[in-house]
Structure formats: structure tokens, C-alpha cells
Amino acid sequence: MNYIVISPYYPQNFQKFSIELAKQGITVLGIGQEPYDQLGHELQEAMTEYFRVSNLEDLDEVKRAVAFLFYKHGPIDRIESQNEYWLEMDAQLRTQFNVFGPKNEDIEKTKFKSKMKEIFRTAGVPVTPGRVVTTDEEVEEAVERLGLPLIAKPDNGVGAAATYKLEEPRSVREFLANWDRSVAYFLEPFVTSTEMCTFDGLVDAEGNIVWATSFDYTDTPLNILLQQKGFAYYTQMEVDPLLRQYGEAAVKAFGMKERFFHIEFFRNGDDYIAVEYNNRPAGAFAIDVYNFGYSRDLFRDYASLVAGNGFPEADGPVNHALAIARRDRFNYQISKEELLERYAANLKASLRMPEAFAELQGNDMFIFTSDDLDVIHNIIRDVETLAE
Known part of the structure; x- marks a missing residue:
């Protein structure tokens, strides 16, 4: 199988996508604009060939790169970036070269909010x-x-x-x-609820959900952006049955295949209101949050699915996983060093947010896990409380 990965270098935590595909015996062909020497040994080793373009935004140049790889390596089976920014170009390339996956007409479903709303409505999922x-x-x-x-x-x-x-x-x-x-x-x-949650997961090549989760935001992304508040979300250990019902109906209605999905909802009392269907995994470090909470390696699991080897069992127990960020501009009651020491047993990662996500999500990102939701709420309080 020949698999073209668009932008294999960035974001950095998505490099594992190419590495795990190669481990499954898939021929990985990369197209990106970073110099080859910048990629690093592990990513270089994963790719059979890397075609550097001068500008990844130049669709014609990228098409020429795909045509060259097609000529040199034979038919291309997949073209994918997993990245929101390149989804439209991915679809244009699949359409041009008749490659499996969402084509131009499919991407319209998630590109326009008006069309998205209509699909939710026909699936019986509440919308405004x-x-x-x-x-x-x-x-x-x-x-x-x-x-x-x-x-x-x-x-x-x-x-x-x-x-x-x-x-x-x-x-x-x-x-x-x-x-x-x-x-x-x-x-x-405007929906007055500030309770936002998601139904996220992965579908196989027939469109069947093979794995699903849900996480809660501590506030809406709009409030976080406008008020520059702290950003946090945590996974649930079990998905609410009604949310699952709506999520599964939406996934079926949108009809995507062999893809991650990320669907946002408002919690509206005992019900839900669908906000948006995203045809990719949640952004930034969400994949890592899922992995820590569900004892998984989702890029490995995805690669196994693509290679026809099924979806692997989890590596361990399920916990709540919390992603929470701080902003450089604020002073906090508890220092970073004290915070990481206090919750050392729960800490899974301390990361610096890429600049592309910093305005919305903050600068320092921490990932913690616990099987006790009260512990998660205590961590949120200690991370977010500002100095007086």
C-alpha cells in the first residue's frame, strides 16, 4: 500500500502517524516544505521517499509532487494529513487522483456550517x-x-x-x-449553556465506529478565546447513552470512512445540541490525551486498521485524562514547580503549546490522569487559580 502523508513533520506530535504506518509495512511517501535534514532520523526512516515542495499552500505544486510519486511508486492508495488546515487540499488531491477517502463533494458536508446543520437535522440530532x-x-x-x-x-x-x-x-x-x-x-x-462536550472516535473503512470517547470542556472555546481564560478538558470514562445515540447517528449520516471524527455538543439540561462535526481528530495534543486516558496508541491503532490488521485491544485500564493549560501573561497562586510536585503521581506530560494553538489554548499544557473525577476537579482548581 502506498500512503502519501501531507505535512509529515508538523505538528510534531503527529509525526508518529507516519512512523506507525511504516511499522505496519505500508509504504509512506511524505510531501512537506521542511528541509529533509530537519525531519529527524526516526521520521526519515519511516518514509520511503520525501518530496519537498517550496510552498505546501501551492496546490499545483503539491499536485505535481503527487503525480511524481504516483509515476515512481505506482498507484496511491491513501492521501491524508489528519490536520484541519490541510483537509480541503487533501480532498482536492484525492479527487484529482481518484484516491480512497473524502472527495471534494464529501468535504462540503463539514466545510459549511449550514450544510452541516442540515445533516444533523436529518439524522435526528438536535441543532439550533x-x-x-x-x-x-x-x-x-x-x-x-x-x-x-x-x-x-x-x-x-x-x-x-x-x-x-x-x-x-x-x-x-x-x-x-x-x-x-x-x-x-x-x-x-446564542446557546446560554457553557457546558460543552464532545463525541469523538474513529471509523473503519466501512464507516463502522471502532472506538469512541467523550470529553467535557470546562468552558466554551469562544469564551476562552474572547476572555483569554484557562483552557481545560477531560475525558469521560463512560459515554452518556443519549450522547452516544446522537453521535452515532451523526457519524452514520455524514458517512465518512477510515477517519477520526470530533463532534462538539452543548449540554442542554438533560439533552444535547450539536454544534459542529469535525472530520479529523481533535487538535493540538488531544490524541495524546486520549492515549493516556484509554491506555492506547491511537496512531498505531489507526495504522493497524489501515493495513487491514484490525483494531487492537487497549494496553491497560481506562482513566479520566485531563488536558489543562496556563498562559504566560498571568501569575498563578501555585507555581508550576509546586503544581507538578503536588500531582506527580497523576502527571503524564508537561508540554509547550505550539504558537499556532497558543492564543486559543494557552502556552503551557499539562496532561494528568486519575480514576477519580474529584481529583481531576482539584487539579483544575489548583492549575487555574490566579495569584491575588
């Missing part, structure tokens, strides 16, 4: 109503029909970037003053 707006008149109509407060997000966009909260007429006017009319926006009622 919403409207796509491209003109000032459509904004005014949406405000009149949906009422305030509203959340305004680019219809084609990810995460909390370029998001506005429209609470009163003044904030609507501010949005209109800042809005580039070439970007279609999706307006929907």
Missing part, C-alpha cells in the same frame, strides 16, 4: 435554527426572525475564529462595520 447571510438586508432579516442574542460565524470556517456575539443592536452594527461582505456568515441563536 440558523440562516446564511451575504447582505446587510439578510442580516437584518435574520435578526428579526431569530431574535437576539445571536452568534455569527463564517459559514465556511473552523473553531471560534472570526466569531461575533450579537447581543444588542449596537453589536449588530459593529459586526456589519467589520464584516467583509465576500465572506458568507451563518447566524444562529
